[in-house]
Amino acid sequence: MRLSKPSRLTLGIVTGVILAAIYLPLLVVVLNSFSTSKSLTWPPPGFTLEWWGRAFTNAGAIQATGTSLLIAVIATAIALVLGTLISLALQRFKFFGREAVNLLVILPIALPGIVTGIALNNFFRTILGVDLALWTVAVAHATFCIVTVFNNVIARLRRMGTNLEEASADLGAGVWTTFRLVTFPQLRSALLAGGLLAFALSFDEIIVTTFTAGEGVTTLPIFIMNNMLRPAQAPIIAVIAVVLIVISIVPIAIAQKLGNGVGEVKGK
Template sequence: MELKKSTKVLFGIAAGIVLLFIYAPLAVVLINSVNGDATLAWPVRSVTFEWWGRAFHSAGLLSAALTSFGVAIVATIVSLILGTLCALALQRYDFFGKSAINMLVILPIALPGIVTGIALNNAFTTMVGIKLSMFTLIVAHVTFTIVTVYNNVFARLGQLGQHTEEASADLGAGVWTTFRLVTFPRIKSSLFAGALLAFALSFDEIVVTTFTAGQDITTLPIWIMNNMFRPHQAPVVSVVAVIMVVISLVPLWLSQRVTSDID
């Protein structure tokens, strides 16, 4: 369908307004990270990189960053294993309750984070009797990061079909050999894309983390919340926010490039 020139102009203006609404606040955060005024006064009267130096020399901040990286990496690895197994089972086999399991795997990403956080907190502390710790935090992150891996692998397996795997089995290869030599090479790009998305989701998650981390664990998003309104810390928080945006965007960009290259 061919659109009129006036319609294209209106759509372009509307898209520009939406993008401005989304990304203008990010530009403000970037400007605040070099704002010479510790109270972030506007308009900006001076520019300084002092806050960047303070950020990279803050022991508490670096510790929180390492915690976030560690949790995200472990959650991503576990999600790769479980998500791939779930995708293989639900894409390649028929069994009772298949549709229900498919919905349950995807459900955590659709639920509000506060609902997931409260539910997991009650499950850990009341039902199971486990003290909130790094273990409970990683388990909580896996519940929603697994979805990104599962969706990517499930879709890729659906595109590939089963002919090559059946041919491998006819030639005498076992299940593991077929997966290692036939299936894995064809889904590895989807695994990589799913892992990048899982890492990005886990790294900047705060709502579920708040309910499942325990009092002694501080991730980068929690550090930001704790320091947001402390005196002279707002510019440093802006620096951390800029870094988090970059760290989150890189995996998303790479994931998009990888998935777009899948034939």
């Protein structure tokens, strides 16, 4: 499709405005992390590296980062296992209700976070009768992290077809041998892309975390929310936000590169 010059100009202006609305606030956060002001006034009265030094020696921030990393690793591991198994089941087998199961697997990524959080809070506390803790957060994160793995893996399975797997079976290989030597090598990039996206989603999740974290469980996003309005903490929070931006960009960029042609990349 070819666009006229006025149409291209209009499209370019609209795109530029949208990108500016998204990324200019991020640029302000980056600049504020170097500001000498304790209240993040704009424009910054001066620039300093003091807040970066304080942020990397802040005990609360370090502990919260460790908690977020642990939860993200657990949620990603669960998502990789269950997302792969569900993808194989839905793509390689035909059974009654397959389309319904497919919808139910994808649904958590489409639900508002507050709905998911309330539902899981009630499930853990009322139905299971357990106290909220770190593991409840990890399980809660896994519910939507599974979708990113599922989307990437099932898209790859559809592209792969079954010819090589059938040939392996004809040569006498069992199900596990076929998966290990034929299926898994072709899924590795899709699994890596899905795992990176799942990790990024879990690491900066706050809404579901708020409803499923028990006392004493403070992830990095919750630490940021709790300290944003405290005196002299705003510049440190800006530094942590910049670090989060980098942590979020890197895995998503890698996953997008790996996922080109694998399937649609979706986020929560």
